[in-house]
Amino acid sequence: MSDVTKELLDETQGYVEQAKAKAAKAKKPWQTWLDAEWGFRNHWYPASLSRDLGEGDSKGIELLGEEILVTRQEGKIRALEDRCPHRGIRFSSRPLFYTKETLTCWYHTWTFDIEDGNLRTILSSPDSKMIGKCSLKVYPVEERKGVIFIFVGDIEPPPLHYDVAPGFLDDNAVVYCAEPYDINSNWRLGCENGYDPGHQFIHNWSEMCINAGMHTSYGYTSTKEDVLDTTRYVELEDGPKGFTRKVEKTTFRHEASIPLKDGSKKDLMLPLARGKSKEELDQLTAIIRLGTVGLWMPASLKVTTFPAPHCTHYEFYVPKNKDEHTYFQFGVIHTDDEEEAERWLGEDGRIMWEVPAVQGFTVDDAFAREQMHKYYAEEDGWQRERLFQPDVELTMWRQFASRHARGIQTEDHSRGYFKRD
Numbered sequence: 001m002s003d004v005t006k007e008l009l010d011e012t013q014g015y016v017e018q019a020k021a022k023a024a025k026a027k028k029p030w031q032t033w034l035d036a037e038w039g040f041r042n043h044w045y046p047a048s049l050s051r052d053l054g055e056g057d058s059k060g061i062e063l064l065g066e067e068i069l070v071t072r073q074e075g076k077i078r079a080l081e082d083r084c085p086h087r088g089i090r091f092s093s094r095p096l097f098y099t100k101e102t103l104t105c106w107y108h109t110w111t112f113d114i115e116d117g118n119l120r121t122i123l124s125s126p127d128s129k130m131i132g133k134c135s136l137k138v139y140p141v142e143e144r145k146g147v148i149f150i151f152v153g154d155i156e157p158p159p160l161h162y163d164v165a166p167g168f169l170d171d172n173a174v175v176y177c178a179e180p181y182d183i184n185s186n187w188r189l190g191c192e193n194g195y196d197p198g199h200q201f202i203h204n205w206s207e208m209c210i211n212a213g214m215h216t217s218y219g220y221t222s223t224k225e226d227v228l229d230t231t232r233y234v235e236l237e238d239g240p241k242g243f244t245r246k247v248e249k250t251t252f253r254h255e256a257s258i259p260l261k262d263g264s265k266k267d268l269m270l271p272l273a274r275g276k277s278k279e280e281l282d283q284l285t286a287i288i289r290l291g292t293v294g295l296w297m298p299a300s301l302k303v304t305t306f307p308a309p310h311c312t313h314y315e316f317y318v319p320k321n322k323d324e325h326t327y328f329q330f331g332v333i334h335t336d337d338e339e340e341a342e343r344w345l346g347e348d349g350r351i352m353w354e355v356p357a358v359q360g361f362t363v364d365d366a367f368a369r370e371q372m373h374k375y376y377a378e379e380d381g382w383q384r385e386r387l388f389q390p391d392v393e394l395t396m397w398r399q400f401a402s403r404h405a406r407g408i409q410t411e412d413h414s415r416g417y418f419k420r421d
């Protein structure tokens with residue numbers, strides 16, 4: 001290497017070190033959130049839809065980096081570690097259920113009890129000393145409202161409803177389930193995107209808004225007083241934990257301008273707001289103002305009156321691993337009328353919720369999260385981000401979540417270092 005090159009390299013390196021040190025020095029009061037790249041451990045998460053797992057079916061899923069085999073045998077869902085203790089084979093790549101009680105490894109015939117995970121026999125060596133001495137991890141499972149929930153952790157699981165936003169599990173809640181899909185972004189960016197008052201601008205491109213002729217905004221803004229006034233914390237010992245914001249006091253800015261060098265300015269107005277009176281604009285956003293948006297532990301969002309006044313939208317950003325999350329979305333109405341419930345699970349839910357909300361709206365959120373992932377995953381975004389006033393609500397959530405997390409998932413957990421009994 002020439003002296004000149006070395007000198008140039010040293011100079012560059014010096015700058016990099018300085019910049020990194022500066023970023024790292026900024027202490028954050030939401031450290032637990034920063035540490036939770038793989039998710040919060042010791043919580044319940046949606047893992048699959050009931051309808052995607054018929055009798056005798058099985059599939060391999062990834063939850064917080066842990067590979068899990070989920071199966072339905074004699075009507076009951078079982079979730080087992082998808083890793084043979086013998087030599088690590090993934091059972092799900094060729095699942096073998098010779099009986100309704102057992103899972104057999106397709107490589108060397110080790111056969112496990114699906115209820116307690118213990119090695120019951122080895123087909124090729126029924127006298128092996130290993131029998132009864134090793135086991136798979138068995139995950140607690142609950143199947144409710146057409147959703148299979150799995151508890152990922154080591155502690156005695158708390159009741160499921162502690163980890164599901166209020167209303168979802170109510171007896172008269174009718175839950176329309178959209179097909180979940182994977183998004184190439186860390187799960188925390190999902191939580192933050194869903195709640196972020198500043199992100200409304202992206203919904204100018206959302207088909208739902210375009211079809212409804214509804215301008216959104218250049219981003220909601222609220223004063224600090226209004227944020228405090230409209231935010232409600234729910235931190236009961238024996239129930240779900242989360243916080244909600246009423247949208248009513250939010251300012252929808254649909255006009256803006258860009259100052260130019262010559263002292264003049266370029267005026268802008270959202271296309272769908274043009275030519276409308278203030279009354280018309282107010283009327284269009286009235287339904288949004290009725291709503292309440294809330295984030296709930298461990299990783300979900302609840303939006304009331306969306307996209308129709310009687311419908312509540314729920315979504316979960318389930319960590320699949322550190323670089324992907326599975327996006328579960330549900331449209332919920334509450335009714336005791338059986339006919340109405342049946343209609344909701346059929347064409348009503350599809351037309352009033354799934355088509356507008358899932359196909360015509362949240363796809364834009366999914367796109368934004370993917371676009372944001374690289375900065376946070378590879379470029380120290382969590383340290384280098386420069387937040388502005390509307391982001392205060394995100395930092396409120398980060399602190400709230402840091403306070404209520406029951407644990408942190410780590411890469412070691414994803415590699416199978418956890419308790420098995």
Ligand SMILES: [Fe+2]
Pocket residue numbers: 193194199203362365
């Ligand atoms: Fe959004």
